Amino acid sequence: MTPFLRxxxxxxxxxxxxxxxxxxxxxxxxxxxxxxxxxxxxxxxxDDVPWWRVARRDGSLAPQxxxxxxxxxxxxxxxxxxRPRKRG
Numbered sequence: 001m002t003p004f005l006r007x008x009x010x011x012x013x014x015x016x017x018x019x020x021x022x023x024x025x026x027x028x029x030x031x032x033x034x035x036x037x038x039x040x041x042x043x044x045x046x047d048d049v050p051w052w053r054v055a056r057r058d059g060s061l062a063p064q065x066x067x068x069x070x071x072x073x074x075x076x077x078x079x080x081x082x083r084p085r086k087r088g
Contacts (some may be wrong), residue, residue: 004030008042008049015053018077022057 001009007030015021027035036057043051052072055061059080061069073080 004032004035004038005042005046007031008039009046012043012046012049012051012054015050017053018073018079020053020055020059020073020078023054024057026054 008026011021011026011029021029023036023039026039027033030039032038039054043049043054050072052065052069055069060066070078
């Protein structure tokens with residue numbers, strides 16, 4: 001496992017229940033400030049992390065998994081609502 005993957009795993013596991021960090025914030029904390037897309041790829045490879053605690057910078061959830069992600073967050077006490085993705 002690469003040092004970046006280990007860092008992403010540690011950071012995402014440390015996100016408190018019912019809260020989120022953006023992909024960019026995870027990348028920054030992992031030492032790769034422009035690595036938001038790398039975080040997305042890392043989350044696809046890591047099967048033992050609470051991936052649902054990572055959202056877009058505007059707070060919106062990924063359209064492909066928004067319903068599942070919102071349900072998992074609500075089970076943890078999240079009071080938010082999925083925001084539609086801003087276009088334009």
